[in-house]
Amino acid sequence: MLLALLAWQGGVEVKASPPASDLKLVITIEQPAITAPFPARVTLHMHNSGSTTLWLYRPVSPQKTMDGQTAPDASQTGLVTRTHPVEGSTLSIQINPEDSTVTTAGNSKVLKSAGLPRPKLIRLAAGDDFEEKSVIHLAPAWTESNGKKKPIWGRYKFSVTYAAKYSNGDELDRILGVTFWQGAVQSNSLEIELQPPSAAAQGLVAGTITSSENVPQSDVLVSLSDQEERLMEQATTDFDGKFSFTHLPPGLYWATVRRTDFTVDTIVFRHVVLSSAEPAGTLDFVLTPPETYLPKQMLHKPVLFRVTDGAGAGLGNVSLDVTWSSGTVLDSVKGRTSDDGTAALELIPGRNYVTFKRGGCPEDDERMDVAPGPGIDGFKVVFDCTKK
Secondary structure, three states, rough: OEEEOOOOOOOOOOOOOOHHHHHEEEEEEEOEEEEEEOOOOEEEEEEEOOOOEEEEEEEOOOOOOOOEEEEEEEEHHHHOOOOOOOOOOEEEEEEEEEOOOOOOOOEEEEEOOOOOOOOEEEEEEEOOOOEEEEEEEEEEEEEEEEEEEEEOOOOEEEEEEEEEOOOHHHHHHHHHHOOOOEEEEOOOEEEEEEOOOOOOOOEEEEEEEEEEOOOOOOOOOEEEOOOOOOOOEEEEEEOOEEEEEEEEOOOEEEEEEEEEEOOOOOOEEEEEEOOOOOOOOOEEEEEOOOOOOHHHOOOOOEEEEEEEEOOOOOOOOEEEEEEEOOOEEEEEEEEOOOOOOHHHHHOOOOOEEEEEEOOOOOOEEEEEEEOOOOOOOOEEEOOOOOOO
């Protein structure tokens, strides 16, 4: 018999969460000398120095706060609900001139994925390491003279703060008996040099984004990539649907546009070639309503399952077959629990049907409703089975 744990019940001892300092962070940078408008390509090296397995959410995003949501009928499904602001996993940047006479700091922006985000959970056992790459646009500090601003190029101190916060993090810890790392950790500091654009960087890529009814589309994310499709810079369209990128050297560039508020793939991309003879390029886009045919075109959400026996011990080697269907799109996801009974899957929000299988036990089917919106969901199930 398979039983979904519906909710937290009192009378169970709650273990103390490990300190946030158990997670250590070291950063490295691909090129310490960065010529504008090229970004910094940074690798986050994370190490679990504690004795407890930690779960991390990736990818990181710019520091922000989003409203939480509560799933309907959550008390009926065993779903861990979100009723507070959700921040998720974020990165904030510190960039300060080495010149102590400069009192202002530089500016920065963590670039988002040009495509539909693919959030997932990472299991970081005690003593283990994990790496994640981030692309960060950096801009120098400014000085003002006679009403004009002038960029301060040169050497800077660069560091980052990695943070994570989930509205349901404590509930997940309590109900599932696992630890989602929450808190903030500061990285080491690196010396970098910000250099002005080269004399040949006179290029411009600009354009307008409209709907099929010719209505300007504002707040659309536009990503600019180089010939190797490496992300360089991002902008969002203004009220008139316009965007632009400046100070570009000659070369081939890809522009990708997508609606960040859509949960289905809205990507449109085109390329343009800039030369010294023709340094300006125009790219206009028409965004049409997306037509979804494949599950990979839809936004998935991290969901953590923990399967235990009747005594609460984790059950390993339990297979999970998950099916979601909209009638026209079918998503099938498979997973298997590790020794501690956990399995992290990426599922489409909505009604999912899960089949649990383990050698010597009859398989069982359960309905799991994954809440819409950002964040993480979790289910604890008890596999009460007498082996044959």
